[in-house]
Amino acid sequence: SYELTQPPSVSVSPGQTARITCSGDALPKQYAHWYQQKPGQAPVLVISKDSARPSGIPERFSGSSSGTTVTLTISGVQAEDEADYYCQSADSSGTWVFGGGTKLTVL
Amino acid sequence: EVQLVQSGAEVKKPGESLKISCKGSGYSFTDYWIGWVRQMPGKGLEYMGIIYPGDSNTRYSPSFQGQVTISVDKSIGTAYLQWSSLKASDSAMYYCARTTGFGVAFDPWGQGSLITVAS
Numbered sequence: 001s002y003e004l005t006q007p008p009s010v011s012v013s014p015g016q017t018a019r020i021t022c023s024g025d026a027l028p029k030q031y032a033h034w035y036q037q038k039p040g041q042a043p044v045l046v047i048s049k050d051s052a053r054p055s056g057i058p059e060r061f062s063g064s065s066s067g068t069t070v071t072l073t074i075s076g077v078q079a080e081d082e083a084d085y086y087c088q089s090a091d092s093s094g095t096w097v098f099g100g101g102t103k104l105t106v107l
Numbered sequence: 108e109v110q111l112v113q114s115g116a117e118v119k120k121p122g123e124s125l126k127i128s129c130k131g132s133g134y135s136f137t138d139y140w141i142g143w144v145r146q147m148p149g150k151g152l153e154y155m156g157i158i159y160p161g162d163s164n165t166r167y168s169p170s171f172q173g174q175v176t177i178s179v180d181k182s183i184g185t186a187y188l189q190w191s192s193l194k195a196s197d198s199a200m201y202y203c204a205r206t207t208g209f210g211v212a213f214d215p216w217g218q219g220s221l222i223t224v225a226s
Contacts, residue, residue, distance in 0.1 A: 001169070035152075043144075043202070045212050045215075048212040049212070054214065086151065088152075090210040095168060095169075096157075096210070096213075098144075098152040100151050
């Protein structure tokens with residue numbers, strides 16, 4: 001079955017830049033989306049279609065794509081950004097798949 | 108405001124049946140797909156399946172095919188996820204979420220329904 005691979009954890013200091021990657025063979029052909037999930041809360045969409053930022057999401061969140069890897073970048077990380085982040089894409093049949101998630105720790 | 112409101116937490120015994128709900132508001136319910144996502148305790152998100160309320164077209168992830176049933180009552184703007192015989196391993200948080208189509212992002216999400224199955 002198709003898999004999306006994310007690092008289990010990323011740590012950054014406040015004000016620094018966090019980069020979270022997501023790798024998958026079908027990513028050159030399928031869009032990726034990113035979700036933020038804080039403890040006890042439902043996921044929230046922060047980036048869609050590789051790099052589109054939904055209304056209400058701070059400008060410090062951005063996304064990019066290169067080959068089989070997509071990247072979520074958080075510039076000027078704030079304490080409130082500490083959360084789990086999940087990428088999502090589709091396999092060749094169009095079925096959604098989630099990455100394993102990355103825990104972002106703000107030191 | 109587009110909202111998905113899910114039914115509350117449930118505590119059930121193994122072998123019991125259960126149906127949880129997801130009610131959409133603030134948009135045309137029949138024009139968007141509703142997907143279901145499982146999150147086991149301390150684990151990541153797993154896509155379960157999806158339904159189009161307009162015609163009840165339903166697709167399941169291979170991992171969940173035959174394990175759950177997704178349905179909809181478009182007259183009341185509500186989608187459902189049900190089990191005929193729960194197992195302890197079904198204990199998890201279940202989320203519904205809206206999407207415009209395959210490969211498109213889920214947005215927004217319901218608040219989640221916590222299901223606990225224990226004897």
